Amino acid sequence: MEYKHFSHPHNLIIHRAYELGKQVNCSGCDFPCDNTTTAVHACHQCNFFLHDHCANAARYVKHPCHKPHPLILLPYPTYAGSTFICNACNRPGRSFSYCCALCEFDLHVGCAFLPVSVTHRDHEHELGLYYGVPVVPRRGSNIDQEYCNICKNVLETRNWAYCCRSCDFNVHTACATNEVVPGLYQDNSPESGAVEGPGPAAQAGGSGGNGVELELTEDELAAMLFELKLQMMAQSIATMGNIK
Ligand SMILES: [Zn+2]
Ligand SMILES: [Zn+2]
Ligand SMILES: [Zn+2]
Ligand SMILES: [Zn+2]
Ligand SMILES: [Zn+2]
Ligand SMILES: [Zn+2]
Known part of the structure; x- marks a missing residue:
């Protein structure tokens, strides 16, 4: 078809x-x-x-990692250079992103729909998804960097990670899984309840308590998309100005 x-x-x-x-x-x-x-x-x-x-990725999600604003699915980045840097994995992207244009917050589609918890053969316990590595302050250690327990490379603590808190076992999201759970964080999605557990919700910061429910009507979404279009136009005009 x-x-x-x-x-x-x-x-x-x-x-x-x-x-x-x-x-x-x-x-x-x-x-x-x-x-x-x-x-x-x-x-x-x-x-x-x-x-x-x-x-089939939803046109917008109410993601617990960015509670103030919904993230809108953009088919390509609107930034100069046509790339975005993913706030989850810190890698560049040139295609779809879930974007908050107001905060310049962007996620790969795969990162937006990472499972809330995973198991990996390298660790006996379940690993929870954290929006930033929960570092245990240690004398003389660099709190901006940890090392991934799977690939042994640097794990920036501001990036998302899968962690077992009891063992201080922290790994890159990409090292832990290539699974994608589409359909998370949409309206009335049953899975969205899972993130309110002791894992990621505790790391999401901010409001605490129950998740902030952002109810968007079709009209509000349309208004938001319109606003975004204006911003994109302003941006492309600015880019054109630079080229001259
Ligand atoms: Zn075509
Ligand atoms: Zn990413
Ligand atoms: Zn925002
Ligand atoms: Zn894909
Ligand atoms: Zn790794
Ligand atoms: Zn463990």
Whole structure:
């Protein structure tokens, strides 16, 4: 079947991944579309492909990591240089992002939908998702940097991590999982309750207590998108000015 996706000017065709007969990357998250069990949404003339979960990502989420504002799904970054730096993993992105334009806060789609907890063969306990590494202050240690217990590379403490608090076992999100849980943090999503547990909610900072429920009507969303468009226009005018 064919349909129109908001991120692409042409109709997309839905395939099984193996029907493509070649290795392609998702234009939403830049990761390979090699999962043969789910669909891939394709525009062949443009070499444009989307994972099923990237194509179906909600237009906005009320993410517990950024409680003041909803995060809006943008098909491409509006920043100069057409890249954003993900606030979760600190890596650049050039495709889809969940963005708060007011705060210049951006997440990869995959980072936005990381599971709240995971298990990994390198550790006997469940690992919880933290929006920043919960550091135990140690004499002489650098509180801005820890080391990932899986890859042994530097783990910036301001980045998200999977942690076992009792063992002080902290790892990069990408080292712990490549799982994506689409559908988190949407209206009435049953999963959103899970993040209010002792893990990430405790790290989300700010208000405490029950999660801030931000109810958005269609009108408010439209107004927000309009505001965002104005900002994007202002930005592109500014960029054009720089080129002259
Ligand atoms: Zn994808
Ligand atoms: Zn196309
Ligand atoms: Zn990321
Ligand atoms: Zn914000
Ligand atoms: Zn690592
Ligand atoms: Zn442990």
